[in-house]
Amino acid sequence: MSIGFKIESSDGAARVAKVTTHHGNYMTPAFMPVGTAATVKGMTPEALSRCGVQVLLANTYHLMLRPGAGRVARLGGVGKMMSWPGPVLTDSGGYQVMSLAKLRNLSEEGVDFQSHIDGDRYMLSPEKSVSLQHDLNSTITMVLDECTPFPASENEAATSMRLSMRWAKRCKQKYSTRPGYGIFGIVQGGMYPDLRAESVESLLEVNFDGYAIGGLAVGEGAQLMRDITAHTVSLLPTHKPRYLMGVGRPVDLVEAAAAGCDMFDCVLPTRSGRNGQCFTSRGVVNIRNSRHKDDPRSLDETCSCPTCLGYSRAYLHHLIQAKEMLGGVLLTWHNLFHYQTVMADIRSAIGSGQMQKFREDFARCQLQGDIDPPED
Amino acid sequence: MSIGFKIESSDGAARVAKVTTHHGNYMTPAFMPVGTAATVKGMTPEALSRCGVQVLLANTYHLMLRPGAGRVARLGGVGKMMSWPGPVLTDSGGYQVMSLAKLRNLSEEGVDFQSHIDGDRYMLSPEKSVSLQHDLNSTITMVLDECTPFPASENEAATSMRLSMRWAKRCKQKYSTRPGYGIFGIVQGGMYPDLRAESVESLLEVNFDGYAIGGLAVGEGAQLMRDITAHTVSLLPTHKPRYLMGVGRPVDLVEAAAAGCDMFDCVLPTRSGRNGQCFTSRGVVNIRNSRHKDDPRSLDETCSCPTCLGYSRAYLHHLIQAKEMLGGVLLTWHNLFHYQTVMADIRSAIGSGQMQKFREDFARCQLQGDIDPPED
Numbered sequence: 001m002s003i004g005f006k007i008e009s010s011d012g013a014a015r016v017a018k019v020t021t022h023h024g025n026y027m028t029p030a031f032m033p034v035g036t037a038a039t040v041k042g043m044t045p046e047a048l049s050r051c052g053v054q055v056l057l058a059n060t061y062h063l064m065l066r067p068g069a070g071r072v073a074r075l076g077g078v079g080k081m082m083s084w085p086g087p088v089l090t091d092s093g094g095y096q097v098m099s100l101a102k103l104r105n106l107s108e109e110g111v112d113f114q115s116h117i118d119g120d121r122y123m124l125s126p127e128k129s130v131s132l133q134h135d136l137n138s139t140i141t142m143v144l145d146e147c148t149p150f151p152a153s154e155n156e157a158a159t160s161m162r163l164s165m166r167w168a169k170r171c172k173q174k175y176s177t178r179p180g181y182g183i184f185g186i187v188q189g190g191m192y193p194d195l196r197a198e199s200v201e202s203l204l205e206v207n208f209d210g211y212a213i214g215g216l217a218v219g220e221g222a223q224l225m226r227d228i229t230a231h232t233v234s235l236l237p238t239h240k241p242r243y244l245m246g247v248g249r250p251v252d253l254v255e256a257a258a259a260g261c262d263m264f265d266c267v268l269p270t271r272s273g274r275n276g277q278c279f280t281s282r283g284v285v286n287i288r289n290s291r292h293k294d295d296p297r298s299l300d301e302t303c304s305c306p307t308c309l310g311y312s313r314a315y316l317h318h319l320i321q322a323k324e325m326l327g328g329v330l331l332t333w334h335n336l337f338h339y340q341t342v343m344a345d346i347r348s349a350i351g352s353g354q355m356q357k358f359r360e361d362f363a364r365c366q367l368q369g370d371i372d373p374p375e376d
Numbered sequence: 377m378s379i380g381f382k383i384e385s386s387d388g389a390a391r392v393a394k395v396t397t398h399h400g401n402y403m404t405p406a407f408m409p410v411g412t413a414a415t416v417k418g419m420t421p422e423a424l425s426r427c428g429v430q431v432l433l434a435n436t437y438h439l440m441l442r443p444g445a446g447r448v449a450r451l452g453g454v455g456k457m458m459s460w461p462g463p464v465l466t467d468s469g470g471y472q473v474m475s476l477a478k479l480r481n482l483s484e485e486g487v488d489f490q491s492h493i494d495g496d497r498y499m500l501s502p503e504k505s506v507s508l509q510h511d512l513n514s515t516i517t518m519v520l521d522e523c524t525p526f527p528a529s530e531n532e533a534a535t536s537m538r539l540s541m542r543w544a545k546r547c548k549q550k551y552s553t554r555p556g557y558g559i560f561g562i563v564q565g566g567m568y569p570d571l572r573a574e575s576v577e578s579l580l581e582v583n584f585d586g587y588a589i590g591g592l593a594v595g596e597g598a599q600l601m602r603d604i605t606a607h608t609v610s611l612l613p614t615h616k617p618r619y620l621m622g623v624g625r626p627v628d629l630v631e632a633a634a635a636g637c638d639m640f641d642c643v644l645p646t647r648s649g650r651n652g653q654c655f656t657s658r659g660v661v662n663i664r665n666s667r668h669k670d671d672p673r674s675l676d677e678t679c680s681c682p683t684c685l686g687y688s689r690a691y692l693h694h695l696i697q698a699k700e701m702l703g704g705v706l707l708t709w710h711n712l713f714h715y716q717t718v719m720a721d722i723r724s725a726i727g728s729g730q731m732q733k734f735r736e737d738f739a740r741c742q743l744q745g746d747i748d749p750p751e752d
Contacts, residue, residue: 038694042418042701044682067669067694075672075690083686293443296451306420310459314451318414318443325418325701 002209003140003182005241011355013233013260016347019055019241022180023079023087023139026054028241028262029346031253031339032089033270037062038072038082041270042329043336045084051305051333052340055087055139057265060132061096064122065115069135077137089184089243089265090138092129092171095147106146108163126170130183134176141183142212143171148190150218157190158198164188164214165202172206182209184243191220193231200235210241213261217246226255233260250279250342254362257346258355269335274328276320279338282368287331291373292317301371305337306330378585379516379558381617387731389609389636392723395431395617398556399455399463399515402430404617404638405722407629407715408465409646413438414448414458417646418705419712421460427681427709428716431463431515433641436508437472440498441491445511453513463515465560465619465641468505468547470520482522484539502546506559510552517559518588519547524566526594533566534574540564541578548582558585560619567596569607576611586617589637593622602631609636626655626718630738633722634731645711650704652696655714658744663707667749668693677747681713682706 004020017028033040033048036059040048048056058078063069075081079088094111097104101113103121110125129144145164148157168185175183185203189195203211213232216225229244236242243263244256253264269279276288280300287299295313307316307330319327342362349358380396393404409416409424412435416424424432434454439445451457455464470487473480477489486501505520521540524533544561551559561579565571579587589608592601605620612618619639620632629640645655652664656676663675671689683692683706695703718738725734 037698037700038691039700039702042705044702044705045686046682066698067690071670071690074670075688081688081691081694083691294447294450306422310421312451312457314443314447315414315457315459318457322413322442324413324415325704326415326420328701329418329420329705 001177001179003180005210005239007238009351011350011353012258013230014258014346014350014355015238015260015262016350017241017262019087020180021087021139021182022178024054024085026087027347029253029257029343030055030263031343032057032263032265033336033339034059034265034267035082035084035088037066038078040332040336041274042325042332045082047333048084048336051336052344053086053336055089055263056084057089057091058136058138059096060090060093060129060136061100061124063090063136064093064132065117069132073135073137079137079139087139088136089140089263090133090136090142092142092144093124093132094129094144097124098147108166110144110167126167127174130171130174139181140210141171141175141181143168143183143185143208145186145188145214147218148188148215150190150215150220152190154190154192154195157188157192157195161188161190161195161199165199168203168208169206172208184208184210184212184241186212186214186245187232187236188215190215191224191228193228196228196232197235200232204237208240210243210263211236212243212245214245216244217248222252225252226259229256229261230259250339251363251366253339253342254346254359257350258359269339270332273332273335276327276331278331279335280370281338281365282370283366285370287313287316287320290317295374297371297374299334300338303334303338303341305334307334307337377553377555379556381586381615383614385727387726387729388634389606390634390722390726390731391614391636391638392726393617393638395463396556397463397515397558398554400430400461402463403723405629405633405719405726406431406639407719408433408639408641409712409715410435410641410643411458411460411464413442414454416708416712417650418701418708421458423709424460424712427712428720429462429712431465431639432460433465433467434512434514435472436466436469436505436512437476437500439466439512440469440508441493445508449511449513455513455515464512465516465639466509466512466514466518468518468520469500469508470505471523473500474523484542486520486543502543503550506547506550515557516586517547517551517557519544519559519561519584521562521564521590523594524564524591526566526591526596528566530566530568530571533564533568533571537564537566537571537575541575544579544584545582548584560584560586560588560617562588562590562621563608563612564591566591567600567604569604572604572608573611576608580613584616586619586639587612588619588621590621592620593624598628601628602635605632605637606635626715627739627742629715629718630722630735633726634735645715646708649708649711652703652707654707655711656746657714657741658746659742661746663689663692663696666693671750673747673750675710676714679710679714679717681710683710683713
């Protein structure tokens with residue numbers, strides 16, 4: 001029943017595991033690209049596979065508004081609709097309601113809101129969120145929660161977290177167990193270790209197929225994020241997947257994997273790619289910078305993605321300057337390939353017991369900075 | 377020397393030929409997708425190859441302004457820069473100067489204009505156009521001409537055509553002959569058969585590697601376009617390629633190939649694709665139409681492109697409605713694949729002496745109209 005999670009090797013708190021699902025398997029630590037409206041912007045599913053992507057995230061909020069969860073259901077679910085053969089995790093919709101919708105009204109029942117697309121009113125309750133994700137045929141369903149804002153007082157964080165815990169229980173009750181499908185709870189509690197502990201305890205009582213760490217990467221800074229992550233991970237069971245939501249930069253993924261997190265998602269590689277920001281083995285490169293305009297070299301000489309194998313910095317600079325679609329496509333491709341390569345390197349380092357050395361090497365490479373510009 | 381043109385079979389005026397160039401070969405009748413700024417919008421060169429594309433067109437006007445012809449030259453030419461291994465034909469820049477640039481001033485010398493990007497002033501003369509195309513390392517250079525507007529009086533058309541003929545001669549004088557490269561003259565003369573004949577005579581005196589028919593598809597209507605095309609073709613030598621510029625719809629290509637034209641270019645499949653207009657075996661389908669929103673069927677059941685094999689009309693409708701990049705990518709892919717399939721079918725019909733039957737069957741299929749919408 002549910003999804004499978006088999007640890008294959010570990011190194012300190014970090015582990016490599018195989019997740020088995022109704023829609024195929026994936027290895028963790030895993031990075032999930034964000035396919036908001038049932039498409040990772042500009043990428044075909046074939047291109048995603050060629051990047052090494054094994055599991056995707058899609059946004060329930062966007063899909064419930066357009067094309068509508070019922071329509072997605074009639075087309076066989078989000079994976080079938082978009083021609084992605086692998087597993088798909090959907091978020092609950094709660095985060096986007098709070099960040100995108102208008103006239104939100106949060107109550108014990110759920111969130112009443114107005115669509116940012118056509119102004120129609122909707123109600124997103126825990127039961128409704130689970131039902132929508134069922135319609136989407138999501139491999140992994142996420143519980144509806146409130147992402148506690150930062151900063152929040154201990155009282156505010158406690159009130160918000162306890163509401164999320166009551167919602168989590170209602171989500172689990174509504175959820176239909178199916179072989180190869182799963183539902184994850186989400187730990188909240190802001191930056192308060194005791195509240196994080198209380199939240200974990202509540203979720204363990206309900207019993208989920210995996211546990212996500214929410215409410216981070218909200219402006220608290222890298223050190224506090226790492227502390228709260230490590231603290232929360234230490235309270236979670238080892239035999240279930242741990243998903244650090246909305247994180248982050250490659251170096252954050254390395255650190256979180258070292259702390260024992262298994263799954264990640266972030267818009268950074270895709271959104272940045274469309275804006276000309278590239279993640280490389282030597283840190284971030286902004287291809288818009290005029291230093292690249294005559295540079296015949298590849299973006300990252302250590303990378304074997306189609307973008308680095310086929311195109312010069314000068315051409316990529318030209319495409320982004322000319323606002324050509326292909327610029328966004330090629331840089332998204334590179335960034336996702338880079339992220340997947342980092343994840344594969346993490347798995348390999350854990351497998352060979354070299355995670356500590358890998359962390360040090362990775363951080364040093366990232367700080368090197370870009371190669372010198374060509375001479376005039 | 378120059379490019380090779382070997383006729384392999386013919387059927388009436390129509391012929392199948394192999395063009396050999398420094399950058400590889402292509403079979404005619406051939407359709408060249410438009411890669412304005414050294415990119416066919418949203419398509420990788422690999423995707424173009426998978427559509428069956430063998431030769432591309434790029435726009436000298438756009439490339440001279442951005443990234444600049446000198447920069448393209450330092451990157452090895454337009455093909456090398458964009459990672460396209462095959463032949464590239466460049467236009468002269470004249471057409472875009474007249475349609476896009478500001479403050480144009482046409483004289484015997486050439487066209488003085490202001491860039492639509494940054495307002496800088498440029499001079500495009502016949503010599504400058506050839507020199508720019510040399511910098512771009514264009515496989516086939518086009519002469520600078522003035523595209524005679526429609527309608528034009530016989531006097532206006534004659535004056536304009538004779539200027540173009542003087543320019544054509546200057547272009548040929550400036551052009552450096554290189555093995556596997558070629559330069560094409562362009563027949564003008566508006567809708568006046570005698571002026572077309574005079575124009576052909578002028579160009580034949582100069583002697584070009586191929587002859588283009590310009591000044592059509594400017595609003596004169598399908599019948600007049602066909603008449604002027606057939607008339608002009610009848611005056612051109614059989615042993616050199618004939619290129620009908622800026623044409624057109626699939627049915628126009630079939631008719632023009634039947635009349636003896638060998639090469640074509642048009643923005644229609646790419647620009648329309650981004651707007652949701654799809655060319656199919658049963659005519660044009662507008663995927664924005666709400667009749668497609670629940671349709672699980674492919675765009676064209678007779679098409680084997682990745683879009684038709686992998687995605688439903690409902691999903692394509694969703695992508696275009698949600699303004700997702702992938703919508704433009706997938707529909708461009710389909711349209712280019714469809715165009716290349718039509719060209720392959722034309723070559724096959726000519727090869728088997730079935731061109732007349734093919735024209736009739738093709739026209740009948742195009743008039744069928746789209747399949748019925750699914751029942752509610």
